[in-house]
Amino acid sequence: MTIKEGDKLPEVTLHHMTEKGPTPITTSELFSGKRTVLFAVPGAFTPGCSMQHLPGFITHSQEILDKGVDQIICLSVNDSFVMDAWGKDKSVGDKILMLGDGNGHFTEAAGLTMDGSGYGLGSRSQRYSMIVDDGSLTKLNLESTAEIVESTAENILSQL
Numbered sequence: 001m002t003i004k005e006g007d008k009l010p011e012v013t014l015h016h017m018t019e020k021g022p023t024p025i026t027t028s029e030l031f032s033g034k035r036t037v038l039f040a041v042p043g044a045f046t047p048g049c050s051m052q053h054l055p056g057f058i059t060h061s062q063e064i065l066d067k068g069v070d071q072i073i074c075l076s077v078n079d080s081f082v083m084d085a086w087g088k089d090k091s092v093g094d095k096i097l098m099l100g101d102g103n104g105h106f107t108e109a110a111g112l113t114m115d116g117s118g119y120g121l122g123s124r125s126q127r128y129s130m131i132v133d134d135g136s137l138t139k140l141n142l143e144s145t146a147e148i149v150e151s152t153a154e155n156i157l158s159q160l
Contacts, residue, residue: 002111007137010109014075015100017084025099027106031135034070037156039129040107042114043121044078044086048148053127054090056153061095064153067160072096077104077124101125112142129156 003009009031013024030036039057041049054074057064061072072095076083080100087098107113107125116124129151131139139159141150149155 002142003137003140005137005140008135009132009137010106012101012105012109014106015080015102016097017080022080022100028135030071030073030099031132033134034132035068035134036071036073036132037064037069037129037160038073038075038132039151039153039156040075040112040125041127042076042116042124044076044082045089048127048146049076050086050090052148053151054086054092054096058090058092058095060153060157063157064160067157069160073099075099075101075106075125077101077107127151129153131156131159 009027011027013026015022015024041053043049057072064072074096078100079102083098083100092098101107104113104123112126112128113123114126127143127148129141130137141155143150
């Protein structure tokens with residue numbers, strides 16, 4: 001069942017890259033007491049994700065933060081090494097926290113998986129963006145087609 005607006009986010013452990021290497025972080029640690037914009041992509045380095053989705057959030061990151069958002073997170077069913085390399089390749093810097101959901105635990109618990117096996121990707125995340133207030137989902141923008149429309153940075157900005 002897909003997570004709904006008003007629901008608490010699932011409690012799982014994700015990973016991000018730090019100077020010490022891949023570092024676990026729980027969803028409680030990530031979201032407690034914070035207003036967050038999270039967007040998820042089917043895969044790092046894939047064309048739509050690399051050329052449209054992530055760049056929009058990089059471009060509009062300061063505008064999003066200026067609307068009272070504490071952090072912007074990019075999530076993908078990739079490991080933290082891949083997410084770190086993708087962030088460096090796209091010059092994300094400290095604008096966006098690049099998180100790996102390598103085992104797909106968050107994606108699965110939130111009911112937001114997609115079958116990418118036809119493309120050799122296996123189980124991946126659907127493309128979406130969300131606004132999270134203190135661990136609760138307040139807005140979910142789930143894409144229903146291959147186009148990137150609902151989950152864009154521009155759409156999130158209009159909802160903040």
